[in-house]
Amino acid sequence: MATILDLHSPSVFIGKQGNGVISFGSGQPDLPPPREAVEDIDIRKDLRYGLIQGEPALREKLSKEYPNSTADNFVITNGASEALDLVFRSISPGKVLVPRPYYYSYPPIIKLAGMEPVYTDLVGGRIDIDDFKKKVKGCKAVLINSPSNPTGCVEAIETLKEIEKVTADLGVYVISDEVYKDLIYERENYYIKGEHVITVNSFSKTYAMCGVRVGYLWSSDQRVADDVIKIKTHTSMNTNLVGQDMALRAMSVPRSYIRDQQEIWRRRRDFIYKGFRELGFELWRPEGAFYILPRCANAREFVSLLYNEYKVIVYLGEWFGAPDHIRLSYALDMSEIEEGLSRIKDAMKKVRCF
Amino acid sequence: MATILDLHSPSVFIGKQGNGVISFGSGQPDLPPPREAVEDIDIRKDLRYGLIQGEPALREKLSKEYPNSTADNFVITNGASEALDLVFRSISPGKVLVPRPYYYSYPPIIKLAGMEPVYTDLVGGRIDIDDFKKKVKGCKAVLINSPSNPTGCVEAIETLKEIEKVTADLGVYVISDEVYKDLIYERENYYIKGEHVITVNSFSKTYAMCGVRVGYLWSSDQRVADDVIKIKTHTSMNTNLVGQDMALRAMSVPRSYIRDQQEIWRRRRDFIYKGFRELGFELWRPEGAFYILPRCANAREFVSLLYNEYKVIVYLGEWFGAPDHIRLSYALDMSEIEEGLSRIKDAMKKVRCF
Numbered sequence: 122m123a124t125i126l127d128l129h130s131p132s133v134f135i136g137k138q139g140n141g142v143i144s145f146g147s148g149q150p151d152l153p154p155p156r157e158a159v160e161d162i163d164i165r166k167d168l169r170y171g172l173i174q175g176e177p178a179l180r181e182k183l184s185k186e187y188p189n190s191t192a193d194n195f196v197i198t199n200g201a202s203e204a205l206d207l208v209f210r211s212i213s214p215g216k217v218l219v220p221r222p223y224y225y226s227y228p229p230i231i232k233l234a235g236m237e238p239v240y241t242d243l244v245g246g247r248i249d250i251d252d253f254k255k256k257v258k259g260c261k262a263v264l265i266n267s268p269s270n271p272t273g274c275v276e277a278i279e280t281l282k283e284i285e286k287v288t289a290d291l292g293v294y295v296i297s298d299e300v301y302k303d304l305i306y307e308r309e310n311y312y313i314k315g316e317h318v319i320t321v322n323s324f325s326k327t328y329a330m331c332g333v334r335v336g337y338l339w340s341s342d343q344r345v346a347d348d349v350i351k352i353k354t355h356t357s358m359n360t361n362l363v364g365q366d367m368a369l370r371a372m373s374v375p376r377s378y379i380r381d382q383q384e385i386w387r388r389r390r391d392f393i394y395k396g397f398r399e400l401g402f403e404l405w406r407p408e409g410a411f412y413i414l415p416r417c418a419n420a421r422e423f424v425s426l427l428y429n430e431y432k433v434i435v436y437l438g439e440w441f442g443a444p445d446h447i448r449l450s451y452a453l454d455m456s457e458i459e460e461g462l463s464r465i466k467d468a469m470k471k472v473r474c475f
Numbered sequence: 476m477a478t479i480l481d482l483h484s485p486s487v488f489i490g491k492q493g494n495g496v497i498s499f500g501s502g503q504p505d506l507p508p509p510r511e512a513v514e515d516i517d518i519r520k521d522l523r524y525g526l527i528q529g530e531p532a533l534r535e536k537l538s539k540e541y542p543n544s545t546a547d548n549f550v551i552t553n554g555a556s557e558a559l560d561l562v563f564r565s566i567s568p569g570k571v572l573v574p575r576p577y578y579y580s581y582p583p584i585i586k587l588a589g590m591e592p593v594y595t596d597l598v599g600g601r602i603d604i605d606d607f608k609k610k611v612k613g614c615k616a617v618l619i620n621s622p623s624n625p626t627g628c629v630e631a632i633e634t635l636k637e638i639e640k641v642t643a644d645l646g647v648y649v650i651s652d653e654v655y656k657d658l659i660y661e662r663e664n665y666y667i668k669g670e671h672v673i674t675v676n677s678f679s680k681t682y683a684m685c686g687v688r689v690g691y692l693w694s695s696d697q698r699v700a701d702d703v704i705k706i707k708t709h710t711s712m713n714t715n716l717v718g719q720d721m722a723l724r725a726m727s728v729p730r731s732y733i734r735d736q737q738e739i740w741r742r743r744r745d746f747i748y749k750g751f752r753e754l755g756f757e758l759w760r761p762e763g764a765f766y767i768l769p770r771c772a773n774a775r776e777f778v779s780l781l782y783n784e785y786k787v788i789v790y791l792g793e794w795f796g797a798p799d800h801i802r803l804s805y806a807l808d809m810s811e812i813e814e815g816l817s818r819i820k821d822a823m824k825k826v827r828c829f
Contacts, residue, residue, distance in 0.1 A: 169683075333715050354486065359688065363717050
């Protein structure tokens with residue numbers, strides 16, 4: 122009998138790719154970055170420290186994308202991860218309301234900053250605004266992630282507007298992690314607005330450059346940037362300059378690049394969603410990002426079996442606050458998705474999934 | 476009368492260079508990075524996430540430089556700053572013993588990690604081992620920085636060995652910030668050794684690539700790397716891949732590059748040390764790094780005057796835990812050092828320095 126894996130965290134699957142393994146684990150685009158970001162880049166010869174806040178040209182360019190923003194409102198960070206870490210450290214201590222299921226790094230980031238996560242459970246993949254309103258009282262901040270990893274769901278604009286209002290009234294920060302903002306299939310992204318809003322974003326998903334680690338935060342409240350810079354001065358200093366140069370170059374790609382990517386993601390979404398429905402799984406239809414979160418009884422056994430006997434990596438929903446679910450990324454070639462679905466179908470004969 | 480500057484921190488001088496200003500402030504080499512690190516670099520086209528721990532090739536190469544180390548013992552970080560931040564977060568809470576004067580980021584980094592700095596005052600620029608032994612009791616860690624910013628002093632090997640022994644006996648971590656290890660004029664670097672030792676280092680100073688933000692930590696205790704990786708997985712993920720590629724390339728420069736740099740620093744050291752002595756200042760003769768810390772009465776007034784009327788930036792010793800001192804970096808061209816000294820000589824007529 123195959124060994125049951127010690128499924129403590131996604132790190133159990135690190136380095137397990139290749140060799141015929143099909144991985145639905147990874148939360149990053151498999152597509153290449155745009156040519157503009159990687160070709161004919163002259164590495165600058167002056168590699169002295171840059172501004173802690175980030176390169177002026179990059180912040181200037183970003184300010185054109187965000188309504189009513191100025192370059193001063195942005196801080197360039199080592200990916201969205203560092204932006205979140207810095208924001209929480211700058212507003213600590215206090216409670217942070219987090220919709221559940223959540224991106225698996227959220228609870229540890231919040232706790233590492235000396236804050237306490239509290240949860241509001243999604244209903245049908247969406248924020249339950251009544252529960253949200255109840256739980257938000259007494260919180261210092263809420264963390265919104267729309268489109269969401271791991272649900273693939275996009276919150277309704279009315280919900281986001283109601284969150285803006287409730288939090289503004291209570292003086293609660295909204296930290297809006299919008300790293301999938303350019304990966305929405307149904308509508309344009311809606312930027313959550315307000316003086317108490319801190320938007321966290323990244324070049325990683327839009328331009329397929331996760332490993333370059335360039336993200337940013339912005340807020341119309343200048344104190345947010347100022348407070349974050351004070352911490353970053355000591356904890357990491359400027360974000361790497363070559364990465365910032367690449368990010369600026371990536372931003373010059375025509376909008377059609379992003380639309381073309383969306384088309385690819387949409388086709389994959391349709392394919393995997395249909396495939397899982399046909400296998401009998403209950404799941405939400407993703408409207409953004411590139412994840413599905415099917416309900417699955419015996420998830421732990423099934424995840425172990427899939428890896429051990431079928432060379433298929435899927436993540437345990439539990440890591441995302443979703444027990445009895447499995448979480449799959451469809452950042453894979455169509456042929457791999459197809460092969461993966463076929464192996465999953467076979468595996469279902471051995472473990473009862475529903 | 477000129478305004479007294481609000482000298483709250485070194486950030487008061489950010490963006491004040493150029494326009495005839497001579498800055499003795501900046502803690503980074505003014506020399507260019509080696510050609511190998513910046514020329515003919517093919518940016519990799521696969522920019523997906525790398526290992527949180529860092530690129531295997533870079534860690535492998537580093538392990539050749541450190542006696543009895545393996546690639547597994549290293550974690551590549553966003554400069555030495557992030558290495559320190561991660562280490563303190565991983566061992567928090569507790570007290571950290573810090574020799575004073577100290578690098579100005581040490582107290583905030585320690586406090587941000589939820590730890591408490593306690594101090595042992597240097598005597599004649601050196602650790603007073605008796606005071607050290609008294610203060611180290613009850614500490615979780617000590618932070619050693621030899622060669623030191625801001626003193627330019629290098630600890631005697633006997634002192635470092637005694638620190639190894641005392642801390643090993645007490646089970647106290649030694650965090651050894653050796654970012655100036657290749658900038659010692661008097662002897663080879665002595666790596667502090669032991670299972671409880673965590674060495675923090677960087678490519679920034681050796682290869683003049685501060686803005687690329689690639690540093691690392693290593694410890695022969697594998698748990699250190701493991702604990703740090705767990706945190707970094709959530710707070711910043713892998714260190715930027717292009718920077719790691721550049722760091723690896725930089726490591727291929729011949730050892731003569733480093734010796735040639737040392738020669739330049741030594742000449743500057745001799746020049747500025749002699750200059751300050753001739754002006755009547757009392758100061759330690761730097762044995763490494765590129766800083767002097769002359770005693771100076773009315774330091775606050777003198778720093779203000781120098782900037783306002785003589786366009787000379789020097790830092791306040793107070794920021795480094797050294798009141799009644801000023802701190803200067805000699806990462807400047809000889810002609811600039813000469814011009815700076817001449818302006819300082821003039822300014823001394825207006826403010827009593829001793």
